[in-house]
Amino acid sequence: MIHKYTMYDTNIVLDVNSGAVHVFDDAAFDVVGLYKNETRKQIIESLSEKYSGQVIEDAYEEISELESKGLLFSEDAYSDALNKWERKPVVKALCLHICHDCNLRCKYCFASTGSFGGHRTMMDLDTGKKAIDFLIEKSAGRRNLEVDFFGGEPLMNFDVVKGIVEYARIREKESGKNFRFTITTNAVLLNEEIKDFINKNMHNVVLSIDGRKETNDKMRPRVDGSGTYDRILPKIQDMAESRNQDNYYVRGTFTRENLDFSEDVLHLADQGFKQISIEPVVAAKDSGYDIREQDLPKLFEEYENLAREYVKRDSEKCGFNFFHFMIDLQQGPCVIKRLGGCGSGHEYLAVTPEGDLYPCHQFVGDEKFKMGNVHEGVFNSDSQKDFQKSNVYTKKDCAECWAKFYCSGGCAANAYQFNNDINVPYKIGCELEKKRVECAIWIKTQE
Amino acid sequence: MKHIKTINNATLKNSLAKGGCGECQTSCQSACKTSCTVANQSCENK
Numbered sequence: 001m002i003h004k005y006t007m008y009d010t011n012i013v014l015d016v017n018s019g020a021v022h023v024f025d026d027a028a029f030d031v032v033g034l035y036k037n038e039t040r041k042q043i044i045e046s047l048s049e050k051y052s053g054q055v056i057e058d059a060y061e062e063i064s065e066l067e068s069k070g071l072l073f074s075e076d077a078y079s080d081a082l083n084k085w086e087r088k089p090v091v092k093a094l095c096l097h098i099c100h101d102c103n104l105r106c107k108y109c110f111a112s113t114g115s116f117g118g119h120r121t122m123m124d125l126d127t128g129k130k131a132i133d134f135l136i137e138k139s140a141g142r143r144n145l146e147v148d149f150f151g152g153e154p155l156m157n158f159d160v161v162k163g164i165v166e167y168a169r170i171r172e173k174e175s176g177k178n179f180r181f182t183i184t185t186n187a188v189l190l191n192e193e194i195k196d197f198i199n200k201n202m203h204n205v206v207l208s209i210d211g212r213k214e215t216n217d218k219m220r221p222r223v224d225g226s227g228t229y230d231r232i233l234p235k236i237q238d239m240a241e242s243r244n245q246d247n248y249y250v251r252g253t254f255t256r257e258n259l260d261f262s263e264d265v266l267h268l269a270d271q272g273f274k275q276i277s278i279e280p281v282v283a284a285k286d287s288g289y290d291i292r293e294q295d296l297p298k299l300f301e302e303y304e305n306l307a308r309e310y311v312k313r314d315s316e317k318c319g320f321n322f323f324h325f326m327i328d329l330q331q332g333p334c335v336i337k338r339l340g341g342c343g344s345g346h347e348y349l350a351v352t353p354e355g356d357l358y359p360c361h362q363f364v365g366d367e368k369f370k371m372g373n374v375h376e377g378v379f380n381s382d383s384q385k386d387f388q389k390s391n392v393y394t395k396k397d398c399a400e401c402w403a404k405f406y407c408s409g410g411c412a413a414n415a416y417q418f419n420n421d422i423n424v425p426y427k428i429g430c431e432l433e434k435k436r437v438e439c440a441i442w443i444k445t446q447e
Numbered sequence: 448m449k450h451i452k453t454i455n456n457a458t459l460k461n462s463l464a465k466g467g468c469g470e471c472q473t474s475c476q477s478a479c480k481t482s483c484t485v486a487n488q489s490c491e492n493k
Contacts, residue, residue, distance in 0.1 A: 017459070018458075019456075019458045019460070020456055020457050020458075021454040022451050022454060023451070023454060024450065028451050058450060062449070062451045071456065078463065092469065095476070142470065143470060144470045144472075146476050150480075182477075184480065204477065204478075206478055251480075277479065279481055323477075323478045323479065323487065326487035328486065328489055329455040329458065330455065331490055332458070332487070332488065332489065332490065333462075333471055333485055333488045333489070333490055334462035334466025334468075334490060335459050335460075336462075336466040338459070342474045342475050343473050344475065348473045348475060348476075405486070407484060407485065407486070408474075408486075414481075433484070437486070440487075444454060444455075445454055
């Protein structure tokens with residue numbers, strides 16, 4: 001399978017199964033489009049008005065050579081790879097819901113503005129410690145373990161965050177593990193003491209801001225309805241600088257209220273941020289914020305415009321990283337990782353303030369997905385196996401998709417939310433992902 | 448080659464041989480939390 005497209009006059013051809021990426025001139029690009037359906041003679045005839053016979057012959061030879069080297073039209077060699085690698089499920093990452101409460105009332109919040117549809121509650125230290133014990137026990141031989149402090153807003157319960165880190169540092173020594181902590185915060189309560197603790201202990205910090213003041217304040221108000229931009233921007237800038245503009249993300253959400261989201265990305269870049277992620281909302285159908293099919297042409301244009309500006313700024317030595325344009329073609333994840341995806345429900349679980357276990361933070365609150373509880377020592381490993389089995393080949397739409405090894409089958413929670421089945425991907429999410437991958441690869445061709 | 452420039456070779460196939468150690472970061476922890484992207488992760492086992 002190949003995928004061919006043209007972006008800003010660059011003809012790009014991906015060989016899906018090998019991962020090879022090529023730039024074609026116009027003649028070769030036309031030839032490759034006919035290569036599998038017509039004979040060499042027919043192709044020469046078909047294209048005779050555009051190119052000389054010799055040019056077509058030469059292009060054809062080059063395509064044949066790449067095909068023989070396994071760099072074009074290569075066979076899918078992975079469909080049984082996961083069976084070969086099948087093993088006992090291992091948990092390696094937890095999302096700890098430190099606090100099911102929030103000091104903001106973001107309009108698009110998938111967590112019902114912090115409560116996840118339940119009571120507003122805080123995790124206590126004992127539950128946090130039990131979660132760490134659970135992770136160490138279920139991680140088997142895996143050394144690198146991740147814990148994300150999530151909410152609601154985790155800074156509202158920061159003493160427990162500190163206690164959990166302290167406990168995990170003791171346990172990692174005796175268990176031979178390596179904990180990497182991250183925290184996701186809206187920055188409203190950020191102060192010097194918290195900043196220092198985060199910088200000493202957290203591998204990554206995700207700082208929520210949506211971009212321009214008007215965008216941010218419309219969607220991310222406080223409980224009293226007032227905006228947060230003026231308060232959080234200097235704190236977030238200071239945090240980013242204190243981490244030498246690395247190992248953090250400013251993370252925003254766009255909705256159909258700001259389809260011109262590239263302006264929000266560039267606004268954040270103009271404020272000095274070097275690590276930026278602005279992502280499409282996942283909102284219930286017809287909530288008013290959800291991205292609809294008719295929004296896609298505008299959003300595709302936005303991604304393309306952003307890609308062009310991204311390359312321009314990079315060439316002017318004032319570039320930045322945009323999370324969704326970052327693709328490591330050389331040393332990215334292995335194909336096993338790419339088949340399986342994000343690991344939700346088997347490698348990655350969420351823990352609520354009560355200690356309940358869910359497949360990921362987005363499933364929290366949906367009782368039928370509850371997998372157990374860290375206090376009760378109960379864990380539904382059958383459900384874990386169901387999630388582990390889900391991969392690009394169990395999803396009919398993915399098996400035939402050229403982008404499957406870049407997105408790895410998409411988000412299980414989005415799939416369930418829109419299609420009631422973790423194996424039926426969320427179509428609008430797919431379309432946006434494909435456009436982002438096209439842009440990301442185009443950016444690589446410009447280096 | 449006159450008509451084709453290869454930007455990247457068959458890295459995916461090569462990764463099958465030694466892949467699957469599972470030590471890499473869980474993608475949702477890195478930034479996204481709502482949108483799965485895996486190809487921007489790095490391998491821990493180079």
